[in-house]
């Protein structure tokens with residue numbers, strides 16, 4: 001397996017970063033994950049636009065030469081790792097770079113950002129999409145810049161770990177009495193035929209899949225309210241589902257041991273899944 005790091009394609013085991021890298025010391029960097037289906041990059045422009053937004057948000061300046069090569073590097077990784085058939089995912093991480101001595105302020109003069117890409121084969125969670133998943137509620141203890149896809153994933157990781165220890169698939173995070181998102185996906189609720197999801201503020205990541213689902217809802221003339229679901233309304237919902245690049249459209253049928261709606265994947269989720277599968281397949 002080969003990865004790309006700072007200008008070179010090398011075996012994964014040989015990839016190294018400096019101990020002074022600000023990604024390592026401060027979590028000072030962003031990442032993206034792009035889905036690849038039969039060598040076709042799904043919603044690549046949208047992912048790269050969000051990556052640019054994240055870099056701007058953190059004032060990390062990537063040279064235009066490297067920026068313009070990112071997609072080609074990702075494509076080459078798919079080729080080099082023999083992933084052109086079936087499904088794969090590409091991981092992109094860019095940090096502010098290595099700076100010595102360790103100080104909180106950004107290095108001045110600027111240093112070269114660290115650019116790392118890897119690719120792996122990917123199996124969609126088809127069984128979970130069919131049956132639906134169980135989840136627990138957890139407090140959303142993340143910071144107030146969740147719109148930036150930074151590598152600071154400890155609160156997300158802790159929430160997923162709690163879910164795993166509770167024997168369920170994932171978690172529904174709650175901030176100020178409303179549902180924000182899952183540790184690695186956005187959340188949509190359905191009540192009386194209306195789709196509801198947290199608006200794209202600084203308290204959620206504006207998922208690329210979330211945006212695709214909003215477009216699909218528009219095409220299917222499903223009414224949408226960009227309003228969060230209150231925790232108190234959770235068990236009055238007809239449906240709830242997660243959306244994400246590696247999650248796809250995943251119905252949630254049980255939370256904290258109680259059924260959501262009928263306890264089975266709902267009709268609106270099924271309609272959206274079908275359309276999203278077509279999008280993934282390039283149809």
Ligand SMILES: Cc1ncc(COP(=O)(O)O)c(C=O)c1O
Pocket residue numbers: 156181182183184185186205206207208209210243244245246
């Ligand atoms: C916190 C969080 N929300 C939402 C998402 C879904 O975003 P996307 O659809 O762009 O994968 C992710 C994906 O990693 C995530 O980490």
